[in-house]
Amino acid sequence: MRPLPPADAATADLDPPATPAPRAVRNAQEARLQQAWAVPTGWRYWSAVNNTVVGQWYVAVTLLFFLFGGVLALLMRLQLASPENTVLSADRYNQIFTVHGSVMMFLFAIPIFEAVSILFLPQMLGARELPFPRLSAFGFWAFAIGGVFLCGSLFFDAAPKGGWFMYPPLTSGYQPGVGADIWLLGFSFIEVAAIAAAVELIVGVLRSRPPGMRLNLMPLYAWYVLVAAFMVLFAFPPLIAGTMMLELERALGWPFFDPRGGGDPLLWQHLFWIFGHPEVYIIFLPSVALVAMIVPTVARHRIVGYSWVVLAALGTGFLSFGLWVHHMFTTGLPGLTLALFSALSAAVAVPTAVQFFCFAATLAAGRRVRWSVPLLFVMGGIATFVIGGLTGLMVAMAPFNLQAHDTFFVVAHLHTVLIGGAVFPLLAGLYYYYPLVNGRLLSDRLGRVAFGLVFTGFNATFMPMHVLGLLGMPRRVFTYQTGLGWDTLNLVATVGAMVLAAGFAVVAWDVVRPSRTKARSPRNPWRAGTLEWLPPLPNPSWGMRTIPEIDARYPLWDQPGLVEAYDAGRFFLPDAAEGRREMLVTSTVDAAPQQCLRIPGPTFLTLWAALAVGGMFVFATFKLYTLAAVSTVLSLAVILVWLWTGTGEIPESDDKDVGLGVRLPLYLRGRDGVGWWAMCITMLAVFTAFIAVLFGYFFYWTLDARFLREAQHGPGVAGPAAAAAIVAGSWAATVVARRANAADRARAFYGAMAAAVACAGLGLVALVRTVTAGDLDPTTSAYAATVWLLVVWCAVHVGLGIVMHLYCAARRWAGRMTARHDIDIGNVTLFWHFTVVTVLLAMAVVAGFPAAGGIG
Amino acid sequence: MLTAAVPAVAAQPLSTLEPAGVDAERIAVFFWWMGIGAGIVWLAAMSFVAYCLWLPSRSRQAPSPRRVVVTGGMVLPSVLLAVLVGGIVPHTNDFVDTGAADGALRVRVAGEQWWWRVRYPRPDGGDVELANQLRVPAGRTTHVELSSDNVIHAFWVPSLAGKIDMIPGRTTYLTLEPTRAGTFRGVCAEYCGTSHARMTFDVVVLAPDDFERWLMAEAGPARAPETALGRAGAAAFVDSGCGGCHTVRGTPAAGVIGPDLTHVGARRGDASVLPHANDDLEVWLRQPDLVKPGALMPPFAALGAPRLQALVSYLRELR
Structure with a gap:
């Protein structure tokens, strides 16, 4: 019995028009689409924002960083090949392992998931694009600039050398060079890019699915990406907050992590691992997502247990935020804490096992597989990852962790998890998805050779490391003595690393060899069932010829006639009549069509914006604060121009015919608009960072009595209360202004806006006065530094809020915002909701906590 | 005499799989x-x-x-x-030491960049200080009190117990309960800067009686050098200002920045990566950067070979 692909799938509600468009009409449509979605040529190529182009850049640059990190790993293995080796000096080795870890985590493992998603997700969802193509492009440029800056430091002997987890005090008072600043500011910049991509992907998954693709019909890849993107949103902000605090300690002497000033090095570890543990799953889940796409295809069977896989991904995401302490088992925590986090860490095995069994069951249910290269890498990945998962359970047990922690056992464990769980699936994905990039196939023969080398090399490199760890070899040592039983194992690991590198070299050659030497791929070469394989190959730059209507999880298998109808352009948006780039926005759960969204085309603004924002961080790294300030102003200016010219455009008519007899609005106000969603999601991330700083405040409080003593000499109650009240006034005026605008009462609108700006300005002064009025010196104690940071945080919000007020007033004055076209003020009001909550909370803590908690 | 009592180094002195502690x-x-x-x-x-x-x-x-x-x-x-x-x-919980006093032996170990300051509190309130070596009695419990006033280190003797971090601003504790005599190795397990890899130490587990004798001897002042070369070395030690950083009890040298050298000759490999061959100690004095890159110890190559050899001889005689 071969149950798939079944021919009897129900397609009743699929309803293409009875009369197909004549050939000439279709040709004209395609010409218009081609023109609207054309990728610029010549030097303007770099202004492209199409997801298919930016996605390719993003993936390519990410893979280059991966190769760079791999070369660094080889250098380390060379140094460790024999005892007392002198290939690298101690200092150079320390720079190299720091950059290796950081590059692999921040410039490869996380961005590759965002890059792959930007490249393929829209087509998996039958969409032409993601809703914010320029944001993707900005994220890419920021990532590329920041990554080059960070890697480049190695060539000037100025690289960070504090390890990828950058524990202070080593990285604050004991490494005076610029290296640690490069890490802190460079990665903050890259994290901004990562959050930008996460916002894009969340809104993409939730709002740009094809009509009919309800949440429970989405490809599993979309589910995994949704979970991972939300995790980025809540995991990165604590790290950004911590990074900011550490940089303030380094640059200005605010003692957040210095015990002499009442700070605590452990606070960094908490903030870092609250990010760092979910991060492992941010890397792992999207790679499993690739497996979840490949397995049904090779088995020619729908995934078994779709809902279970989704629940498992969600469960892993939630659990992963509660496990961070298992990275800190040796810091002298109480036994109960260790026991609790040991047990919780073990629990993650359950959702992982669920996914494993769903994949295995799919293989058992489908046809006997043909051993293609993607399947080889999937199977190699599973075999490897299960080892890593099992050693993970071992190190999760606190007693064993006390021995294994910070040894090569952990090095072996984490590489087994990450290479088995992420790199193998990514290589599978590379061979599987390559035809979508340029319509060519990678070589089956080279792929098999590469798999053999990678799999052998991997095991030869990392299996001996388990033993090395058990024999007492700590991580991050630039050399070791002979006579400890480590020599042979290290040599084997080094030889293994060479074999592994040879495997990657074969893959690299297979990818970069000239296109004409690669076989042309037929359409849907693997006979997959999901939408990304719907277009002919190579796919024109429009991404999707027409947006199909979907009623199955594997539409290519289960919706007969889909391909023909697609080719004939018989679904939604088959045309670009106005020469504009358009996509469908659908509702979150049911994917009912809601809007025909016009998205902006090519621009260099995103590159300028990335350069300007990058300037802020790079100049600040070298303490060129004037230039950094200039960059800040430039960033603001470029971003305002970008917003002014590229967003909130008032269309020539209210709605348009999107095909199949459906008319959709071109402008969507209020909470259905994608802009509102993006603002809301972004502000959730910003608010999370604020909560992380507040966490610091209460962390210090639990530390010792010194905090409360100092808090008695804080800003008092009156100042913060007044500041909070004035800022709340500005918020209220903003809300009034939005209503006045909606009611088209121009004078009331401008009046309320003026009041909002005035209040915000006053509020800004009042906020700053709360810390400057007394003698609260942020360099003297962690308490004072935290209060200052909270106040500065609020002040930056209010300052940005003023810019937004003025922007809205200008938009209305310029006729770009009207009573019915009020996205701008809608989003600004949303920003102010978050701002007022932030300020009220901050002031309540700063003023109220010492007053109330001083007794308790 | 005392060195003769030191048990041989274990075959795999850092292995977690050949344990010698509870x-x-x-x-x-x-x-x-x-x-x-x-x-x-x-x-x-x-x-x-x-x-x-x-x-x-x-x-x-x-x-x-x-x-x-x-x-x-x-x-x-x-x-x-x-x-x-x-x-x-x-x-x-069995593996967690909360620092509660139970009358067992206590040792204070402080992490430095990149060596170990070891102190045995004496009943009279004073400390017996040494470096890069810990001696503990077999069959008894020793509480190690861990601290650092610089960066984070981690104290790890794989043969005896798990590891615990040494965190500035905090005191952490680890219990050692060696089950047999032997010489084992310890390492710093938390990356602590340039020469992290060189931050090793010895743990000598002695029979309880031997331990008491050793501690008594260790508490005593330094022996005066007996050879002519040693006496020349002692003079060079004073002239070169070594006492600014190092203590040699019984002499004017009372520095506290570097390791206490009162009985350095009885310790194996005080630079803690070199066995005590004369040449190696001379290399250390001449160019410490070759052994522990980034260490605070300044180079004394300028002293010239004869005086360096005299210094080595003096240090070797500080048993």
């Missing part, structure tokens, strides 16, 4: 159970995947997802995890 022995048992269990689970999982892949076509059919997921994905791992967690986690 904690390390228990953890090794946990390891073997978990390791073997993990091996079995891995084989079972891979066999299942192979079965799914190579199942004959005629017996292929879509299984009920609920059955697969509930039995394979939930019941099975839950049972295994219950065994794992139930078998190990309840014992967690």
